[in-house]
Amino acid sequence: MTLTTAPNLQIAEHRCPDCAQPFRRITGFVHRDGAPYAVFYASCHHHDGNDVLLDAIFGTWEGDDQSDHVTFGCRIGPVPGQPGPAVQLIPAAVSFEAAPLFGHKLSREEAQGHPRFDDFRELVQHVLSTNTIIGSHLSAAPQS
Template identity: 75%
Template sequence: MTLSIAPNLQIAEHTCPDCGRPFRRITGFVHRDGAPYAVYYASCHHHEGNDVLLDAVFGTWDREDHSDHVTFGCRIGPVPGQPGPAVQLMPAAASFAAEPLFGQKLSPSEAERHPRLEDFRELVEHVLQNDTVVAQHIAAQPA
């Protein structure tokens, strides 16, 4: 099965409520074998080096009912004592207001036990390899 990111990425500039610095949020739609599969939000921050808070929503996309949606969250970025960026599970969609689109927002412990965890890992890897805005942010020298 093949993942692809739709070409119509949405990029918006925001101000971080925690540190007051500007950051970019990329909204992307992912297809699996040409069919709608997930939506992701990649918030490119400058906290401890360049990091990305990535939330991904999985579920059914052909109707307004979001009751089967589930959201995973992670931080991608530097970790003391480790070369290169690491992926760490985080509370899902923590910086977003409660909206039906997100469905069940998973905690890290819920995500670790969820049957779609491998789908999330595959999506994160795909975003890191194919979303040039995210990849360039992670690779850039800290601001």
């Protein structure tokens, strides 16, 4: 089964509510074998080095029913003592207001035990290996 990102990425500039620094948010739609599969939001911040807060929503994408949606979240960025960026689970979609689109926003613990956890890991790997904007952000020298 193959994941692909739709070519119509949405890129928007925002200000971080915590540090007031500008950041870029990328919204992408991912397909599995050509069928709608997930939506991701990648927020490229400049906190402790360059990091990305990535939220991914899985569920049914036909019609208006969002009752089966579930959202995972992770931070991708520097971790002391580790070369290169690391992926760490975090509570999902904390930067977003509650909305039906997100469905159930999983905690770190809920995410680890969720049946779609491997789907999320695969999506994160896909996004990191195919999105040049995110890759450039993670590899850039931190802003001072």
